[in-house]
Amino acid sequence: MGQGAVNLGTVMEEPLDEGLRSELQRRGVWVTSMQELYNWGRKNSIWPLQFGLACCAIEMIATAASRYDLARFGGEVFRPSPRQADLMIVAGTVTKKMAPQIVRLYNQMPDPKYVIAMGACAISGGPFKQGYNVLKGIDRYIPVDVYIPGCPPRPEALLHAFMELQRKIDEQKLTGQDKAEFLKKETLSEYPVPAFGAHDLEPPANPRLFHPPAVERA
Amino acid sequence: MESLEEIKARIETSVPGAKIEVVPNPGPANQPSLLLDHEHAVAVARFLRDDPVMRLDFCSNVTGVDWLDRTVKKKVKVKKLVEGEEKEVEETQEEFFPGYLEAVYHLFSMAHKHGPLVVRLRTRDRARFTPLPSLTPVWRSAEFQEREIYDLYGIRFEAHPDLRRILMWDEFEDFPMRKDYREPDDYEYEPTPHDEVLEKAKQHYPARPTVDGAEEVTA
Numbered sequence: 001m002g003q004g005a006v007n008l009g010t011v012m013e014e015p016l017d018e019g020l021r022s023e024l025q026r027r028g029v030w031v032t033s034m035q036e037l038y039n040w041g042r043k044n045s046i047w048p049l050q051f052g053l054a055c056c057a058i059e060m061i062a063t064a065a066s067r068y069d070l071a072r073f074g075g076e077v078f079r080p081s082p083r084q085a086d087l088m089i090v091a092g093t094v095t096k097k098m099a100p101q102i103v104r105l106y107n108q109m110p111d112p113k114y115v116i117a118m119g120a121c122a123i124s125g126g127p128f129k130q131g132y133n134v135l136k137g138i139d140r141y142i143p144v145d146v147y148i149p150g151c152p153p154r155p156e157a158l159l160h161a162f163m164e165l166q167r168k169i170d171e172q173k174l175t176g177q178d179k180a181e182f183l184k185k186e187t188l189s190e191y192p193v194p195a196f197g198a199h200d201l202e203p204p205a206n207p208r209l210f211h212p213p214a215v216e217r218a
Numbered sequence: 219m220e221s222l223e224e225i226k227a228r229i230e231t232s233v234p235g236a237k238i239e240v241v242p243n244p245g246p247a248n249q250p251s252l253l254l255d256h257e258h259a260v261a262v263a264r265f266l267r268d269d270p271v272m273r274l275d276f277c278s279n280v281t282g283v284d285w286l287d288r289t290v291k292k293k294v295k296v297k298k299l300v301e302g303e304e305k306e307v308e309e310t311q312e313e314f315f316p317g318y319l320e321a322v323y324h325l326f327s328m329a330h331k332h333g334p335l336v337v338r339l340r341t342r343d344r345a346r347f348t349p350l351p352s353l354t355p356v357w358r359s360a361e362f363q364e365r366e367i368y369d370l371y372g373i374r375f376e377a378h379p380d381l382r383r384i385l386m387w388d389e390f391e392d393f394p395m396r397k398d399y400r401e402p403d404d405y406e407y408e409p410t411p412h413d414e415v416l417e418k419a420k421q422h423y424p425a426r427p428t429v430d431g432a433e434e435v436t437a
Contacts, residue, residue, distance in 0.1 A: 196387040200402035212406035
């Protein structure tokens with residue numbers, strides 16, 4: 001996001017009157033704002049990072065293939081390098097041995113970046129939650145935008161998550177107080193990579209990011 | 219395939235000094251096995267592989283078993299002098315069996331289409347990295363599975379060509395498949411905890427507020 005683009009955005013800070021816009025459109029004048037144009041472009045060319053961890057990856061592959069056709073939403077360009085990817089689809093079981101590499105891949109992705117946690121394992125550890133070797137949800141280390149439950153979720157569910165993510169991108173503001181997180185200077189785009197400890201990953205979760213739901217007892 | 223007793227007898231004539239024990243398995247599986255001693259294990263394995271009758275050229279599976287220390291209570295009738303008279307009195311005696319770890323090999327013959335022959339190796343104790351002879355030099359297919367046993371049970375296979383952890387990371391110090399392993403307590407909220415999970419969950423519940431001197435219940 002260049003400085004010039006942000007300045008252009010500030011010009012259009014006042015939302016365009018819908019009636020005026022449709023009137024203009026009828027006369028053959030197409031009006032838009034920098035923010036709309038920018039978000040329209042971003043949300044329709046989300047390039048996912050090409051990696052799969054378990055059986056959810058098979059559903060992800062099916063989603064990208066011709067029957068479900070992720071290309072309809074502009075997400076078919078799976079990139080083999082994190083430097084070229086906008087979206088990380090965590091598709092499958094994240095073992096504790098794999099977790100540092102996932103966080104490192106996330107750190108290597110350029111901003112703006114998004115994460116879909118796909119399937120029961122990626123969102124919470126799933127059927128392996130009580131085990132010793134599976135991370136209880138990737139949101140312990142990196143921020144997740146869309147969670148998909150399911151074991152594994154069907155391709156339609158992934159498409160739904162993709163559309164939810166598009167909606168989220170579309171609503172992000174480029175300027176003002178409530179502008180998107182990734183545009184704020186103080187926002188970190190990298191998260192600490194956990195280390196292999198003697199009994200568990202260290203730390204077991206990023207305390208700034210992850211807060212387990214508190215049990216309320218009446 | 220011959221019976222285990224026949225196999226045992228032939229091993230003992232071919233590998234002098236080998237101590238073989240037939241381990242019965244009285245369960246529904248009824249799959250008895252041969253227990254080998256550490257010293258002659260590799261020689262016996264080589265014999266089983268190369269012997270023209272056995273030709274057990276395929277080691278399909280290697281796995282570990284953890285046996286904890288156990289005491290068995292037995293009622294024994296003992297003759298005792300009670301008030302000047304000799305009487306039979308029932309007494310409970312406790313017998314202590316120290317724990318050990320086991321490596322179990324399932325052997326088949328591709329040449330003769332027979333098997334499985336189950337072969338066991340037992341460690342002396344349940345110490346960290348307690349030793350056993352490696353059978354990887356005899357069956358190459360045992361390499362990764364012996365590494366897995368090393369990783370999850372902590373048995374050190376001597377003469378293994380590449381003994382490293384295979385599933386867990388190198389810095390990991392525990393052996394998760396041992397029965398006394400306790401996983402790290404990274405509990406988080408679950409809507410319907412039960413059994414062991416409930417016990418774990420109770421430790422994380424905040425104390426219930428006491429009303430009118432009600433008993434302090436934590437779950």
